[in-house]
Amino acid sequence: MSKKPPIVCLLGPTGTGKTAAAIAIAKCMDASVINFDSRQVYRDFPLITAQPDVEEQAACPHLLYGFLGTEEKMTAARFVALAVEKIEEVRSQGRLPILVGGTGMYLRSLLSGIAPIPEIPAEIRQQVLDRVKAEGPQILHTELTKNDPDYAAKIHPNDTQRNARAAEVFLATGKNMTWWHTESEHAPAPYEALKIGMKIDLNELTPHLAKRIGGMLEQGAVDEATRAYAKCSDGKAPGWTGIGCSELLAFLRDEIPLSDVRNMWIKNTRAYAKRQITWFKKESDIHWFAPGANNDIANHVEQWLAEFN
Structure with missing residues (x-):
């Protein structure tokens, strides 16, 4: 029986350096990064959703970032279709697909198959x-x-x-x-996945999240939200429902003062990180590393690929 094609998955809570780890891997081998974060797909919020910056994206190809309009909806099924398309595109180029993100349901759907939920009347x-x-x-x-x-x-x-x-x-x-x-029957996983997780205590992560959000506000998050609001003022649009976006939307609508935005953003991000940590703890076959251990992660990937081949 032929082996399933290999992919690497970098997962974990927000703000733990997954992009930096992916770039470290890409420096050791031909690889492309494929996003599986449900918020980083939105075109109008690159700063607020912490999408890889210009320098990071120049280090290796980055796919499925910032391509969706604020009014458009992303689902697990749509993600799987797009991800498979990009994975095959990357493989055809002789490159290693590295999936990076924190939306556990998207990754599980890709590796285990989409739950066959019938069409809702x-x-x-x-x-x-x-x-x-x-x-x-x-x-x-x-x-x-x-x-x-x-x-x-x-x-x-x-x-x-x-x-x-x-x-x-x-x-x-x-x-x-x-x-x-x-419990329902899913299609088998189409790939052989090496899952690498960023492991950190929530209390240790919290000050890093606060610092990052403060940096986003200093770098122009309010201006970014203002430009996005000029394009799409529908607060129920999917792009506005994400953390950071929703708090800034409330400010733009004069519902909360700017002084409250930062604290609410930090609080909601911390709660989200807690949910992500809980989710990934239940996942199997994850190889855990401390954030920043990028050389160790790259070496682990190289060794896995050598054994795989």
Whole structure:
């Protein structure tokens, strides 16, 4: 039986140096970076979503960053289709695909297959959307905590898109998202993946997150959000729902003062990092490294590839 083609996956919570590790690997071999972060796909928020900067992107090819309009929706299914396309493109060039990001569901969907959730009837979808509009996503999250506590722990109460999706799936199928993602039959993984995780204590990570967010504000995050708002003022647009974007949107709409933006951004990012840490702890076959141990990571990848081949 022929081996599945190899890919490397760099994962972990936000702000742990995954891009730097990917570049370190790329310096040792021909490789291209493919994004699997659900927020870094948005074109109008390169700074706020911490997309690789010009210098980083010049170090090796970077794919699936900053290509989506603010009003467009990204889903796990769409990501898998795009990622497979880019992985095959990179492999055809004789390069190693390195997937980098923190959206665990996207990576799991790629490696384990998309849960075969049936199409949701339009009337049920509209019913859920009407509830979100009338009651807000928090009430759906409260209900989700009762019928699917594992999945509820992975998403924010204010995440309209994911809470609505979980509600409509449960209403239409009688099965929760955790069941669909773990118990239903998925297509086998199309690749042999080396999963490398950035391991750090949340309390140790928190000051780094605060420093990074402070730097984003100093570098022009408010101006970036202002330009994005001029293009798309719909606060329900998918691009505005991300952390950082939503806080700055509230400021632009005079709902909160600028002085509150930084603290709210830090608080929400820390909560998100906590959910990411919890998610990845449950994943199997992850080789853990401390953030910044980039030479060790590159050596590990080289050794794995040598043994693989």
